[in-house]
Amino acid sequence: MLAVTAAVIGFDIVAGQWITHGTAAAQSPFDNVPELDGELLLDNGARASMSTDRGQIVTRIPAAVLRPGSATDIQKMIQFCCQRGIPVSARGDGHATHGQSLTDGLAIETRSLTAIHEMSDDHVVVDPGIFWGDLAVATYNARRRTPPVITTITKLTVGGTLSVGGAGANVHFGLQTDNVLELDIVDGTGTLRTCSATRNRDLFEAVLGGLGQFGVIVRATIPLIPAPTRVREWRFNYISNADHVTDTRLFTLRGELDEVHSEWLPGSTGPVRLVTVAKYFEPGAEPDGGHYLRGGTVPGVLAIQEDYDWLPYLLRSDALVDPFSNLGYDQLLKPWFDVMLPDSVAAEFIAAEFPEWTPEIMGLGVIDLKTVRRSRVSNPMFRLPDPDGSDIYHTLSVLRTSLHPGPDPAYVEYWLTRNRQMYERARALGGVRYAADSQDFTTADWAAEYGDRWPELVARKRRYDPESILGIGVDMFAGA
Numbered sequence: 001m002l003a004v005t006a007a008v009i010g011f012d013i014v015a016g017q018w019i020t021h022g023t024a025a026a027q028s029p030f031d032n033v034p035e036l037d038g039e040l041l042l043d044n045g046a047r048a049s050m051s052t053d054r055g056q057i058v059t060r061i062p063a064a065v066l067r068p069g070s071a072t073d074i075q076k077m078i079q080f081c082c083q084r085g086i087p088v089s090a091r092g093d094g095h096a097t098h099g100q101s102l103t104d105g106l107a108i109e110t111r112s113l114t115a116i117h118e119m120s121d122d123h124v125v126v127d128p129g130i131f132w133g134d135l136a137v138a139t140y141n142a143r144r145r146t147p148p149v150i151t152t153i154t155k156l157t158v159g160g161t162l163s164v165g166g167a168g169a170n171v172h173f174g175l176q177t178d179n180v181l182e183l184d185i186v187d188g189t190g191t192l193r194t195c196s197a198t199r200n201r202d203l204f205e206a207v208l209g210g211l212g213q214f215g216v217i218v219r220a221t222i223p224l225i226p227a228p229t230r231v232r233e234w235r236f237n238y239i240s241n242a243d244h245v246t247d248t249r250l251f252t253l254r255g256e257l258d259e260v261h262s263e264w265l266p267g268s269t270g271p272v273r274l275v276t277v278a279k280y281f282e283p284g285a286e287p288d289g290g291h292y293l294r295g296g297t298v299p300g301v302l303a304i305q306e307d308y309d310w311l312p313y314l315l316r317s318d319a320l321v322d323p324f325s326n327l328g329y330d331q332l333l334k335p336w337f338d339v340m341l342p343d344s345v346a347a348e349f350i351a352a353e354f355p356e357w358t359p360e361i362m363g364l365g366v367i368d369l370k371t372v373r374r375s376r377v378s379n380p381m382f383r384l385p386d387p388d389g390s391d392i393y394h395t396l397s398v399l400r401t402s403l404h405p406g407p408d409p410a411y412v413e414y415w416l417t418r419n420r421q422m423y424e425r426a427r428a429l430g431g432v433r434y435a436a437d438s439q440d441f442t443t444a445d446w447a448a449e450y451g452d453r454w455p456e457l458v459a460r461k462r463r464y465d466p467e468s469i470l471g472i473g474v475d476m477f478a479g480a
Contacts (some may be wrong), residue, residue, distance in 0.1 A: 030042040031363075034076040037069030038112060055097025055334045055438055056405075057412050060473065062089075062107035071127075071184065071192070071218035074108060078216065078469075079190025079375040081106050083418055087472045088188075092129060092157030096164070098438040100211060102473045108216060114467075122224055126161025127215045134220075145224035152261065154315045161364055164436050165209045165382065167370040167395050169278070170261040171252045172322060176374030177208040179223055185215035188465025190217070203292035203456035204397040205381040211435055212471035215462045224364075228255050228280030231258075231313040232287050234303035236296070238273035243297040245347040245369075245394075249276050252371045252392055256292055262264075262369035264357055271357035276332045278313075299368045304476075329364060334400040335415035337422055340383075343390035345429040349395065353422055363401035370395045383449050383459065386430030395434055416440065435474070446476045 008167045041047070042064050051061040063086075068074050079090050087105035094101055113127035116138055124139055125146075128149060132147070133154025150170040151161060162183075166176025173179055182196040185207055196202035206214040237245040244262060251260045259278040264271045269360045279287040293300030308316070341349055346369070354367065371394050377384060402411055419439050432449050433439065439475070447454045456478050461468070468477060
């Protein structure tokens with residue numbers, strides 16, 4: 001079904017608008033838009049709904065919105081756009097904060113594709129628009145299985161996080177991009193390609209964490225592992241940043257616990273520093289905190305202990321975050337800052353950059369630290385911090401918000417400037433950007449981060465998106 005506000009026959013790349021039969025008499029017609037299973041929308045409401053993202057900082061109104069009814073719809077429309085030089089961006093939940101998924105051409109709303117096509121004990125095949133939380137619930141209820149890595153906030157799409165990285169609290173399995181068996185991709189020419197570690201590997205590596213630059217994920221095969229029945233969680237409160245990071249390192253490298261997650265919450269008298277660790281278990285085999293928490297700078301007996309069933313534990317962060325949407329959180333400005341830091345400099349960087357952590361600075365936001373083992377990151381094209389002899393690195397996310405809805409150009413400019421300054425200092429310490437945040441990045445910045453791999457990345461871009469129509473919101477290859 002092709003549903004539009006008027007019958008569409010083409011796109012005017014000069015005027016930047018789609019041509020209908022009502023305007024065709026006055027303008028040169030283009031090729032007919034192909035028949036679709038889903039909808040192609042031109043109305044102002046649909047276009048406005050895809051014009052901004054979680055950050056509420058960048059606005060870019062698409063000329064049209066595709067709500068695909070099938071992967072074939074995406075293939076047809078990318079072919080159509082490639083022939084006419086029309087930019088295309090795919091968007092899941094729009095969780096990035098600086099226009100990464102926005103376009104003034106065709107916006108593909110992947111949330112209309114949420115099917116689970118196949119499930120067994122060791123894998124599941126899914127559409128790109130399904131939320132990780134919904135996938136985890138389905139695999140647990142059907143098979144008592146789970147994807148190896150689930151993001152803390154589970155209302156993020158499979159296609160979205162696989163295009164960025166996808167860090168969770170689990171310390172055993174790397175990133176979500178390290179836990180993919182196979183992808184179906186529509187590249188920038190509209191060609192449907194199946195890729196994996198053994199088939200079209202160059203595309204597989206480029207797309208995973210590739211920020212939508214090489215193709216649109218239309219199907220993913222994710223491994224499954226046995227899910228636990230219960231989870232025991234312990235929470236520690238820290239006085240110093242150094243002890244906070246020291247224990248995060250200890251609990252991760254020892255490898256006995258299943259999850260390690262660190263946070264800083266703004267408080268009226270200073271930051272509240274938390275480390276939360278967890279161990280999965282079966283009833284009758286409850287884990288001993290005295291053993292698993294030994295050796296920390298804070299005695300284990302001071303930890304707050306709580307037990308959960310698996311699914312409530314997995315979804316607990318969504319239950320905490322969802323009420324904020326009803327309080328206007330979605331309309332607040334969010335100039336987030338994300339950086340991946342070498343283990344040896346994390347505590348130093350955090351202490352230097354954030355001496356104050358007041359609600360006036362952070363708004364409704366928090367600071368989050370996820371620790372990842374380098375040896376579990378398998379994609380050679382994924383950027384990592386400079387090596388420092390440690391098997392771990394830290395992804396620091398400063399999830400600040402404004403106190404009031406925007407627009408507020410002065411607030412945005414201040415924090416974009418601060419973000420850039422922090423990035424430069426992190427880069428000097430060997431850090432690299434985790435690109436869901438708010439920064440004005442140039443092609444030269446990307447080339448510097450990829451280093452020796454940059455020429456190969458440019459070659460893959462030319463191979464799979466020769467007209468450079470994909471992912472213009474990232475601005476990675478302008479002039480490359």
